[in-house]
Amino acid sequence: MNKRQTVELLHKDYIKQLTNQKRWVRFYQLIIFLVFFSGWEIASKKQWIDPLIFSAPSKVWVLFIKKVQDGSLMVDLGYTLSETVLGFILGTLLGTILAAILWWSPFLSKVLDPYLVILNAMPKVALGPILIVALGPSMTSIIAMGAIISIIITTIVVYTAFKEVDPNYLKVLQTFGATRSQCFKEAILPASFPTIISTLKVNVGLSWVGVIVGEFLVSSKGLGYMIIYGFQVFNFTLVLLSLLVIAVFATIMYQLVELLERKLIKSN
Amino acid sequence: MSFLKLEHIHHTYFTKTSATTALSDISLEVEEGEFISFLGPSGCGKTTLLSIIAGLFPATEGTILLENRSVNKSEKKIGYMLQQDYLFPWKTIEENILLGLKVSGIEEAAKKKYAFTLLEKMGLKGYDKQYPKQLSGGMRQRVALVRTLVTEPKLLMLDEPFSALDYQTKLRLEDLVSETLKTFGKTAILVTHDIGEAIAMSDRIFLFSARPGQIHKTFNVPKELRDLSPFQSRNHENYTQLFQEIWKELESLE
Numbered sequence: 429m430n431k432r433q434t435v436e437l438l439h440k441d442y443i444k445q446l447t448n449q450k451r452w453v454r455f456y457q458l459i460i461f462l463v464f465f466s467g468w469e470i471a472s473k474k475q476w477i478d479p480l481i482f483s484a485p486s487k488v489w490v491l492f493i494k495k496v497q498d499g500s501l502m503v504d505l506g507y508t509l510s511e512t513v514l515g516f517i518l519g520t521l522l523g524t525i526l527a528a529i530l531w532w533s534p535f536l537s538k539v540l541d542p543y544l545v546i547l548n549a550m551p552k553v554a555l556g557p558i559l560i561v562a563l564g565p566s567m568t569s570i571i572a573m574g575a576i577i578s579i580i581i582t583t584i585v586v587y588t589a590f591k592e593v594d595p596n597y598l599k600v601l602q603t604f605g606a607t608r609s610q611c612f613k614e615a616i617l618p619a620s621f622p623t624i625i626s627t628l629k630v631n632v633g634l635s636w637v638g639v640i641v642g643e644f645l646v647s648s649k650g651l652g653y654m655i656i657y658g659f660q661v662f663n664f665t666l667v668l669l670s671l672l673v674i675a676v677f678a679t680i681m682y683q684l685v686e687l688l689e690r691k692l693i694k695s696n
Numbered sequence: 697m698s699f700l701k702l703e704h705i706h707h708t709y710f711t712k713t714s715a716t717t718a719l720s721d722i723s724l725e726v727e728e729g730e731f732i733s734f735l736g737p738s739g740c741g742k743t744t745l746l747s748i749i750a751g752l753f754p755a756t757e758g759t760i761l762l763e764n765r766s767v768n769k770s771e772k773k774i775g776y777m778l779q780q781d782y783l784f785p786w787k788t789i790e791e792n793i794l795l796g797l798k799v800s801g802i803e804e805a806a807k808k809k810y811a812f813t814l815l816e817k818m819g820l821k822g823y824d825k826q827y828p829k830q831l832s833g834g835m836r837q838r839v840a841l842v843r844t845l846v847t848e849p850k851l852l853m854l855d856e857p858f859s860a861l862d863y864q865t866k867l868r869l870e871d872l873v874s875e876t877l878k879t880f881g882k883t884a885i886l887v888t889h890d891i892g893e894a895i896a897m898s899d900r901i902f903l904f905s906a907r908p909g910q911i912h913k914t915f916n917v918p919k920e921l922r923d924l925s926p927f928q929s930r931n932h933e934n935y936t937q938l939f940q941e942i943w944k945e946l947e948s949l950e
Binding site: 594597599600602603604606610615693 | 774778784786787798800853
């Protein structure tokens, strides 16, 4: 056997090893999933846990099919999803714009610094009642909740990223006679994309919190309303169904952000 | 009338607790087409002086005349090369070399063609669609040179552009830069702390002393060395002699 064939053989072995490992990872992931749900089902059936509070996967599934068939789940999901996506986009966009304004004017950023700290430390959901009174008990105030919860933290994180861009990139641009807005467009913003993306990932979770709390307060429709309603009528199957649906869609949103990440940061 | 004239440049950095004088009474003249070096220990204000000449910030005192006109704000007459290439990693090589044209709003076809000609001259034809991280350190610094030359600056600032490269690449690039600048008849100022590099590349060497930065002595590189390429001049007998002379001066500074 010559050398080339040996190398090819070794390479095949290596690839085989990689696929093998991947298979085992998938296997254990599946095991955890199955153990969790069957354990839950059995514990509930055998009354190890209170079935009234913890329900059971089979009951949740039956309710899921029922609510899909009568279309009520889609309506609630539609509301919550659009509120979350809008709140998420608004929060990230406004936060980034605010960060850009702070970068533009170092004086303004010094002036506003303590206010940002206060706003960041304050629990934003506490603003809920005021928002609902001010904007009315509608989708608008829920979207505002989803946005407001992520704006300030986005501003702080993105502004820090803007400031940490290597000044030598700006030096290169300045020797070409670039204006401040050109510096922002050519260096500051693209250099901060990785940070902006990681804020997006955090904001996915935050917007769900804001929207669900908003729906608790407004209490008219949506997955958050399903939770609060289920709680009030002691129907915990409904609560758990809502939770599982939220988990699935929050994950999908997160995956979409990761997809965006791969698109945007192709060069690194 | 000289091409570049510095008169009594002083520069002081202020912080809350101290005022540090980085440059003290720098006066010098550079002729068109000349290649000069600023040599000195770290902290002697070489880079500060370069930034002042480039108009990145004004000196505390003194005047700078480029072709008898004062340089106050960053003008496109000056090209600047940094220690590292600072190619923008999110831009392709093509976007990187056209950056200067884009920023100054002169994206004409002729200028673009010139950029690609330069890239080809540097032996980087066909790399224009790649990203900087796909290139080696030497190739990236060559791209940075193209980026600097594309806007056709009259004066080129080289701020230790070879210091981050390995020795072999450094020698090759020195030759390439020297030849390119000679072909285009550019005036250049090189900042370095490498005595050999200063001798091999320049026509005149300004030796700086530190704290505060001052011109300690000026050396004229003999004609025999100036006519040679940097690599060849390193092997010339006059090279060693000048090296020793500068070395002694540097020793005496400490």
